Amino acid sequence: MASLFDAAKACLDAATPEDKLARTAQAAADFADGKFATLEDEREPDPIRMPGRPERPRLVPPRDLPRRGFGSDEGRAAFIHAVAHIEFNAIDLAWDAVYRFRTFPAAYYADWIGVAADEARHFAMLRARLREFGHDYGDFDAHNGLWEMAEKTAHDALARMALVPRVLEARGLDVTPGMIVKLRSLGDDATADILEVILREEVGHVAAGSRWFRWCCELHGREPRATFAHLLAQYARPVLYGPFNLEARAEAGFDPEELAALLALDAEARERKP
Numbered sequence: 001m002a003s004l005f006d007a008a009k010a011c012l013d014a015a016t017p018e019d020k021l022a023r024t025a026q027a028a029a030d031f032a033d034g035k036f037a038t039l040e041d042e043r044e045p046d047p048i049r050m051p052g053r054p055e056r057p058r059l060v061p062p063r064d065l066p067r068r069g070f071g072s073d074e075g076r077a078a079f080i081h082a083v084a085h086i087e088f089n090a091i092d093l094a095w096d097a098v099y100r101f102r103t104f105p106a107a108y109y110a111d112w113i114g115v116a117a118d119e120a121r122h123f124a125m126l127r128a129r130l131r132e133f134g135h136d137y138g139d140f141d142a143h144n145g146l147w148e149m150a151e152k153t154a155h156d157a158l159a160r161m162a163l164v165p166r167v168l169e170a171r172g173l174d175v176t177p178g179m180i181v182k183l184r185s186l187g188d189d190a191t192a193d194i195l196e197v198i199l200r201e202e203v204g205h206v207a208a209g210s211r212w213f214r215w216c217c218e219l220h221g222r223e224p225r226a227t228f229a230h231l232l233a234q235y236a237r238p239v240l241y242g243p244f245n246l247e248a249r250a251e252a253g254f255d256p257e258e259l260a261a262l263l264a265l266d267a268e269a270r271e272r273k274p
């Protein structure tokens with residue numbers, strides 16, 4: 001029987017969207033069918049590196065990405081491409097969470113394999129919509145910010161669970177509702193409908209991060225709120241700002257004290273601005 005961790009690595013290494021989606025679907029199906037011999041592996045995972053990626057899109061610093069409005073078809077295509085790129089990265093983030101951390105209960109692997117399958121489906125929906133605009137994935141430049149956070153947290157599952165789902169992915173909970181409203185105002189219900197699906201399912205993904213972050217804290221005798229605040233200050237202050245979707249974040253496992261702390265951090269950052 002196959003190894004789950006070998007399957008996860010094959011998904012990470014897949015370089016084309018077609019191969020990554022196919023391998024993700026197969027690995028998720030194999031896991032559901034109980035085809036993996038064991039969920040334990042004494043081998044050390046490989047050092048973290050860039051996962052398999054197509055030659056395009058070209059990766060550039062975020063500041064080098066042009067700002068485009070939604071008003072034109074080209075601007076909307078660029079927006080859809082940006083979200084598709086996030087979802088493509090999220091497939092790798094989920095598989096790396098499976099591959100890299102090998103001492104978790106079966107429910108942990110079930111969660112992140114399910115997330116990988118969801119992200120692959122999101123990417124496929126967005127790519128199909130992008131093609132309706134006469135473009136494809138790779139036609140616009142993109143940045144590598146999501147994977148850079150994976151690299152920073154490769155040494156520590158607790159930090160990974162705190163910072164990738166509960167910070168970077170949770171930003172989608174904050175900003176997506178406004179994007180949906182804007183797209184519907186422009187008559188682009190097709191794209192808005194896709195974002196509605198993504199928003200609904202991303203709540204569950206962030207909730208998985210909350211669940212396993214707290215599991216890690218309990219395992220290591222750490223107080224979750226203080227630990228999360230420390231990690232935010234260490235890694236994520238520049239990317240954490242309001243307004244926050246408090247209702248969605250609460251549904252995704254943020255408790256009232258954490259939400260109050262986020263609001264306080266945002267207020268402090270606004271006061272420092274000239």
